[in-house]
Amino acid sequence: MTVDLVLMTVVEGRLSVLVQRRAQPPFAGSLALPGSFVGPGETLEQAARRVLMEKAGMVEGWLEQLYTFGDPGRDPRMRVISVAYFALMPAACLTDAVAKREDLLLAPAAGSQAPLAFDHAAIIELAVERLRGKLDYAPVALALLPELFTLRDLQEVHEAIIGKAVNKPAFRRRLLDTGWIEGTGQREAQTAFRPAEFYRRAVPDSSL
Template identity: 65%
Template sequence: MFETSEPYDPTAYPPVAVTVDLVLMTVLNGQLRVLLQRRDQEPFAGRLALPGSFVGPDEDLDAATHRVLAQKVGLSGAWLEQLYSFGDPARDPRMRIVSISYFALLPADRLKAAVTGRNDLRLVPVDVYETPLAFDHDAIVDLARARLQGKLAYTPVALALLPDQFTLRDLQEVHEAILATRLNKPAFRRRMLDSGWIEGTGEKETAGAFRPAELFRQTHCDRSQAKAAGPQMRTSD
């Protein structure tokens, strides 16, 4: 019987490290924005980058991502999804480093509170941030945005960017910010009401520049399905 694999030679393979990078997005003032952090160390000191960290030897990927969210941003409870792995050998000048990227969504008020008083954190419109970002983070942000746009058609992912109660106007503004285009109001509202993702609360907004509109919430059934959907739609602890 022939041996089909070569014996493992550890000297033939240089060490490889694994990091997690977090694309944390929100909609603020009608714009899709991403949270970036100013690096204070080389490589790329002074450059904006996604919050991230090396993964510990006994740490799984999800745990490392929750740690980044808590330690670097001071938050928990975000909508969280694994995005993609980035492994270009030249992506980091220090050594061969593979990044497992995640993207997360939070309502604007929570992210604004996290950024307040922090000189290193910035909520930047996805089309206006300084380029290039550190490492290959431009490509990671672009992929996260494309993934988010694609998911709008078949998941209630946009609801993760809204408070517990919201108007149909709020929901349309979030969709328009993600897609960077205006949507037909009657058609959008009809599709949302027929989706089964939202339900009326019987209440109306109490303040605002518009005539008081009905408040909606995510349906109880859909919230249960979201929690059971595993890595495709998972809420961090």
């Protein structure tokens, strides 16, 4: 039994996922999702948290169980069942992780031409589909933003996730109506345009 983590963020307007270049066979030299076999005394959640700490340096953070992948041929070594988790993180968390390790990099979460080891391309595809489906009913995109953000920041994150532009007035009206965010009264400084108001999360992390 293994766990594989789909750790996603938005970098330069593109939804990206953390991948690792494998040093050992099978698929040595290929990119793969960070993962690990589950230890004898670990729960699935504990194993996922351990991988999160080892690869991204994060002790805490939102993780959601995605799906269990059990195709008999998914691992050429033996029958291996993997439980996949996915999470959204601010870009700085994952870019810092990449800067500290030569085997880690951020790759496009959708439309990448680079072959991935095992069935990890299918895992990422399902994670992106799940994420897009949650946008309308859960404030998941807030996990990608700093404590204070503008409506422009929030719109850019949504557009990166769904892969297309949204109608600005309709998007902002809908997000304000959800009650997920609240204005702070603070505004941007040193901007060439009209300073935008900063917003913050108005819902707990558990609502993700």
